[in-house]
Amino acid sequence: MESEEQKSVEAISLADLLSEERLREICESEMDLYWTDDWSPEFYVSLARHGFISVAVEMMPGLDLLLPQMQPDYAVLDWPDLRVSRSMRRWMRKPECVDAGYELVVGFETSAVHAGIAKHHAGDNWMSSRYLELLEELSRWDSNRGDDFELMPIGLVNGAGELAAGEMGYRYGRVYTSLTGFCDRERTNTGTLQLFKLGEYLRDAGFAFWNLGQPFMQYKFDLGAVSVPRGQFLEKWNTHVSEPFDARPIHAVHPRND
Secondary structure, eight states, rough: OHHHHTTOOEEHHHHHHHHHHHHHHHHHSSSOOOOOOOOOOOHHHHHHHHOEEEOOOOOOTEEEEEEOOOOOOOOOOOEOOOOOOHHHHHHSHHHHTTTTTTTEEOOOOOOOOOOOHHHHHHTTOOOOOHHHHHHHTTOOOOOGOOOOEEEEEEEOOOOOEEEEEEEEEEETTTTEEEEEEOTTOOOTTTHHHHHHHHHHHHHTTTTTTTOOOTOOOOEEEEEETTEEHHHHHHHHHHHHHSSOOOOOTTTTOOOOOO
16 A cells, blocks of 8 residues: 555656646646656756756665656755855865865766765765666767756866765756765865855856755755745746856866866
């Protein structure tokens, strides 16, 4: 017998997204979580286009489901609100930070960022090995196929090239969406530093805003995000994901070449 929680999770398919009536019902529904066993890059990108953020769950060994979420509210960061605490700014000027030579890398190795996430969230990591397979496929996505989607693995490295923090996210149109991230707990403040440097990069590169997903974690509000209801978010989202994106060159960020 199904529990009330199980009954509340409906299946979703590409046909739902192609039907204007069904998509409108989903957007207006109080439901926020769906499931699918369709792991195709095409479906994932289509879900992303419509504002879903897809996580995953392992039901049993060998059976992973994708869980697209249409949040009731989203954490949204507009660039005038980007901030970091005074204590963090002071730390960024200290030799501990300056001498480490931390640098943001956009387009880091997907598997390395995934490994950092898996280690950081050990025992509670939704970004499974099956999800990594999908990410590897998405890293080869050709935006000329009609969807302006780009996987963006982010890394914060020190002068020795060691990965100190990072996150997995993607760009659709002129909006960047965060999925999940990590930091090396033995390196002070690197998680916050990565977030702030990423915010500066996104702002200066010409992104419209930063979609931080679920509005539950305090660090998102500390960074300057606000909680936006779904309807209002989707209006903002649909405007900017349809805009052509041509990243401005940011010399402080060096894409990985190896």
